Amino acid sequence: MISFKNKWLLLVVAASLSLGVAAATEKKEEKKEEQSKGYLEAQKKSMFSKENIAKRTAPVGKIYVEGDDVPAAAPPPVVESTGPRSGGDVYTANCSACHGAGVGGAPKFGTSAWSDLAAANSIDALLQSVVNGKGIMPPRGGCANCSDDELKDAIQHMIDSAQ
Numbered sequence: 001m002i003s004f005k006n007k008w009l010l011l012v013v014a015a016s017l018s019l020g021v022a023a024a025t026e027k028k029e030e031k032k033e034e035q036s037k038g039y040l041e042a043q044k045k046s047m048f049s050k051e052n053i054a055k056r057t058a059p060v061g062k063i064y065v066e067g068d069d070v071p072a073a074a075p076p077p078v079v080e081s082t083g084p085r086s087g088g089d090v091y092t093a094n095c096s097a098c099h100g101a102g103v104g105g106a107p108k109f110g111t112s113a114w115s116d117l118a119a120a121n122s123i124d125a126l127l128q129s130v131v132n133g134k135g136i137m138p139p140r141g142g143c144a145n146c147s148d149d150e151l152k153d154a155i156q157h158m159i160d161s162a163q
Protein backbone atom coordinates (compact mmCIF):
# COMPACT_ATOMS: atom_id res chain seq x y z
CA MET A 1 0.00 0.00 0.00
CA ILE A 2 1.44 3.41 -0.98
CA SER A 3 1.62 5.78 1.88
CA PHE A 4 -0.03 9.18 1.73
CA LYS A 5 3.34 10.88 1.59
CA ASN A 6 4.48 8.71 -1.31
CA LYS A 7 1.28 9.41 -3.20
CA TRP A 8 2.07 13.09 -3.10
CA LEU A 9 5.56 12.44 -4.27
CA LEU A 10 4.25 10.38 -7.17
CA LEU A 11 1.86 13.15 -8.09
CA VAL A 12 4.62 15.74 -8.11
CA VAL A 13 6.83 13.53 -10.24
CA ALA A 14 4.00 12.87 -12.67
CA ALA A 15 3.15 16.55 -12.87
CA SER A 16 6.69 17.64 -13.57
CA LEU A 17 7.04 14.89 -16.14
CA SER A 18 3.99 16.01 -18.05
CA LEU A 19 5.15 19.62 -17.82
CA GLY A 20 8.46 18.56 -19.33
CA VAL A 21 6.72 16.75 -22.16
CA ALA A 22 4.56 19.80 -22.82
CA ALA A 23 7.59 22.06 -22.96
CA ALA A 24 9.40 19.69 -25.30
CA THR A 25 6.39 19.54 -27.61
CA GLU A 26 6.20 23.29 -27.67
CA LYS A 27 9.86 23.51 -28.57
CA LYS A 28 9.36 21.03 -31.39
CA GLU A 29 6.52 23.12 -32.77
CA GLU A 30 8.68 26.20 -32.64
CA LYS A 31 11.42 24.42 -34.50
CA LYS A 32 9.00 23.21 -37.13
CA GLU A 33 7.73 26.73 -37.63
CA GLU A 34 11.24 28.02 -37.98
CA GLN A 35 12.10 25.32 -40.49
CA SER A 36 9.10 26.08 -42.63
CA LYS A 37 9.94 29.76 -42.44
CA GLY A 38 13.38 28.97 -43.84
CA TYR A 39 11.79 26.80 -46.47
CA LEU A 40 9.42 29.55 -47.53
CA GLU A 41 12.26 32.02 -47.72
CA ALA A 42 14.36 29.66 -49.81
CA GLN A 43 11.38 29.07 -52.05
CA LYS A 44 11.03 32.81 -52.59
CA LYS A 45 14.65 32.99 -53.71
CA SER A 46 14.33 30.02 -56.03
CA MET A 47 14.24 30.64 -59.77
CA PHE A 48 10.88 28.88 -59.78
CA SER A 49 9.23 31.25 -57.33
CA LYS A 50 6.24 33.19 -58.59
CA GLU A 51 8.11 36.49 -58.26
CA ASN A 52 11.19 35.31 -60.11
CA ILE A 53 9.22 33.67 -62.89
CA ALA A 54 7.26 36.91 -63.30
CA LYS A 55 10.51 38.86 -63.42
CA ARG A 56 12.01 36.56 -66.04
CA THR A 57 8.97 36.50 -68.22
CA ALA A 58 8.18 40.21 -67.98
CA PRO A 59 7.72 41.82 -71.39
CA VAL A 60 10.86 43.50 -72.71
CA GLY A 61 8.98 46.54 -73.86
CA LYS A 62 5.69 48.27 -73.92
CA ILE A 63 3.87 49.70 -76.87
CA TYR A 64 2.18 53.01 -76.39
CA VAL A 65 -0.70 54.00 -78.58
CA GLU A 66 -2.00 57.47 -79.12
CA GLY A 67 -3.56 58.84 -75.97
CA ASP A 68 -1.39 56.80 -73.59
CA ASP A 69 0.56 58.58 -70.94
CA VAL A 70 4.12 58.09 -72.04
CA PRO A 71 6.69 58.35 -69.26
CA ALA A 72 9.51 60.76 -69.96
CA ALA A 73 12.65 59.16 -71.32
CA ALA A 74 15.51 58.85 -68.87
CA PRO A 75 18.14 61.52 -69.47
CA PRO A 76 21.30 60.20 -71.08
CA PRO A 77 24.02 59.36 -68.55
CA VAL A 78 26.54 62.11 -68.05
CA VAL A 79 29.97 60.87 -69.00
CA GLU A 80 32.84 62.91 -67.68
CA SER A 81 35.38 63.36 -70.41
CA THR A 82 38.88 62.60 -69.25
CA GLY A 83 40.07 64.95 -71.95
CA PRO A 84 42.53 64.04 -74.68
CA ARG A 85 45.49 62.01 -73.47
CA SER A 86 48.89 63.60 -73.77
CA GLY A 87 51.47 62.24 -76.18
CA GLY A 88 53.49 61.05 -73.20
CA ASP A 89 50.54 59.19 -71.71
CA VAL A 90 49.66 57.51 -75.00
CA TYR A 91 53.32 56.58 -75.55
CA THR A 92 53.67 55.06 -72.09
CA ALA A 93 50.43 53.13 -72.29
CA ASN A 94 50.55 51.92 -75.89
CA CYS A 95 53.89 52.40 -77.62
CA SER A 96 56.61 51.99 -75.03
CA ALA A 97 56.29 48.20 -74.96
CA CYS A 98 57.94 48.10 -78.39
CA HIS A 99 59.54 51.50 -78.83
CA GLY A 100 61.09 51.54 -75.36
CA ALA A 101 63.46 48.70 -76.19
CA GLY A 102 63.26 48.68 -79.99
CA VAL A 103 61.32 45.43 -80.24
CA GLY A 104 61.14 43.96 -83.73
CA GLY A 105 63.16 46.80 -85.25
CA ALA A 106 60.96 49.54 -83.77
CA PRO A 107 62.73 52.92 -83.76
CA LYS A 108 63.91 53.17 -80.17
CA PHE A 109 62.76 55.94 -77.85
CA GLY A 110 65.50 58.47 -77.02
CA THR A 111 67.66 57.65 -80.01
CA SER A 112 68.59 59.41 -83.26
CA ALA A 113 66.35 56.94 -85.08
CA TRP A 114 63.59 59.44 -84.34
CA SER A 115 65.37 62.52 -85.61
CA ASP A 116 66.22 60.54 -88.76
CA LEU A 117 62.56 59.56 -89.18
CA ALA A 118 61.41 63.12 -88.62
CA ALA A 119 63.94 64.43 -91.15
CA ALA A 120 62.85 61.99 -93.82
CA ASN A 121 59.09 62.03 -93.25
CA SER A 122 56.36 64.50 -92.54
CA ILE A 123 54.51 63.88 -89.29
CA ASP A 124 51.41 63.12 -91.35
CA ALA A 125 53.26 60.43 -93.27
CA LEU A 126 54.44 58.92 -89.96
CA LEU A 127 50.90 59.10 -88.63
CA GLN A 128 49.73 57.25 -91.74
CA SER A 129 52.18 54.41 -91.01
CA VAL A 130 50.93 54.17 -87.44
CA VAL A 131 47.25 54.27 -88.45
CA ASN A 132 47.77 51.48 -90.97
CA GLY A 133 50.36 49.57 -88.96
CA LYS A 134 53.83 48.73 -90.21
CA GLY A 135 55.95 45.59 -89.77
CA ILE A 136 54.91 44.05 -86.47
CA MET A 137 53.33 47.35 -85.38
CA PRO A 138 49.56 46.84 -85.25
CA PRO A 139 47.19 49.44 -86.75
CA ARG A 140 47.03 52.60 -84.61
CA GLY A 141 50.05 51.30 -82.74
CA GLY A 142 47.67 49.02 -80.86
CA CYS A 143 45.62 51.89 -79.43
CA ALA A 144 42.28 51.38 -81.15
CA ASN A 145 40.59 54.19 -79.22
CA CYS A 146 43.36 56.75 -79.73
CA SER A 147 42.37 59.67 -81.93
CA ASP A 148 44.63 60.74 -84.79
CA ASP A 149 45.64 63.79 -82.76
CA GLU A 150 46.57 61.65 -79.78
CA LEU A 151 48.68 59.39 -82.02
CA LYS A 152 50.33 62.46 -83.56
CA ASP A 153 51.20 63.76 -80.11
CA ALA A 154 52.66 60.36 -79.19
CA ILE A 155 54.79 60.42 -82.35
CA GLN A 156 55.92 63.96 -81.54
CA HIS A 157 56.77 62.79 -78.02
CA MET A 158 59.08 60.15 -79.50
CA ILE A 159 60.58 62.59 -81.99
CA ASP A 160 61.30 65.01 -79.15
CA SER A 161 63.09 62.21 -77.28
CA ALA A 162 65.70 61.92 -80.04
CA GLN A 163 69.28 62.54 -78.95
Ligand code: HEC
Binds near residue numbers: 091095103106140146
Ligand atom coordinates in the same frame (compact mmCIF):
# COMPACT_ATOMS: atom_id res chain seq x y z
C1 HEC B 1 54.02 45.72 -81.25
C2 HEC B 1 55.08 46.67 -81.25
C3 HEC B 1 54.78 48.13 -81.55
C4 HEC B 1 53.88 48.95 -80.91
C5 HEC B 1 52.92 48.59 -79.79
C6 HEC B 1 54.00 50.23 -81.52
N1 HEC B 1 54.94 50.20 -82.50
FE1 HEC B 1 55.46 51.74 -83.70
N2 HEC B 1 56.73 50.53 -84.73
C7 HEC B 1 56.99 49.21 -84.41
C8 HEC B 1 57.93 48.66 -85.36
C9 HEC B 1 58.48 47.27 -85.38
C10 HEC B 1 58.22 49.71 -86.25
C11 HEC B 1 59.14 49.65 -87.50
C12 HEC B 1 58.31 49.13 -88.62
C13 HEC B 1 59.10 49.00 -89.91
O1 HEC B 1 59.78 49.96 -90.26
O2 HEC B 1 58.95 47.93 -90.49
C14 HEC B 1 57.46 50.85 -85.82
C15 HEC B 1 57.47 52.08 -86.46
C16 HEC B 1 56.83 53.20 -86.00
C17 HEC B 1 56.90 54.51 -86.63
C18 HEC B 1 57.67 54.85 -87.90
C19 HEC B 1 56.79 54.56 -89.08
C20 HEC B 1 57.51 54.72 -90.41
O3 HEC B 1 56.81 55.17 -91.32
O4 HEC B 1 58.65 54.36 -90.48
C21 HEC B 1 56.15 55.34 -85.88
C22 HEC B 1 55.91 56.83 -86.15
C23 HEC B 1 55.60 54.57 -84.79
N3 HEC B 1 56.02 53.30 -84.89
C24 HEC B 1 54.76 55.08 -83.82
C25 HEC B 1 54.13 54.29 -82.88
C26 HEC B 1 53.16 54.83 -81.94
C27 HEC B 1 52.72 56.27 -81.86
C28 HEC B 1 52.75 53.77 -81.18
C29 HEC B 1 51.75 53.79 -80.03
C30 HEC B 1 50.50 54.41 -80.27
C31 HEC B 1 53.45 52.60 -81.66
N4 HEC B 1 54.27 52.96 -82.67
C32 HEC B 1 53.27 51.34 -81.14
C33 HEC B 1 56.45 48.48 -83.39
C34 HEC B 1 55.44 48.93 -82.53
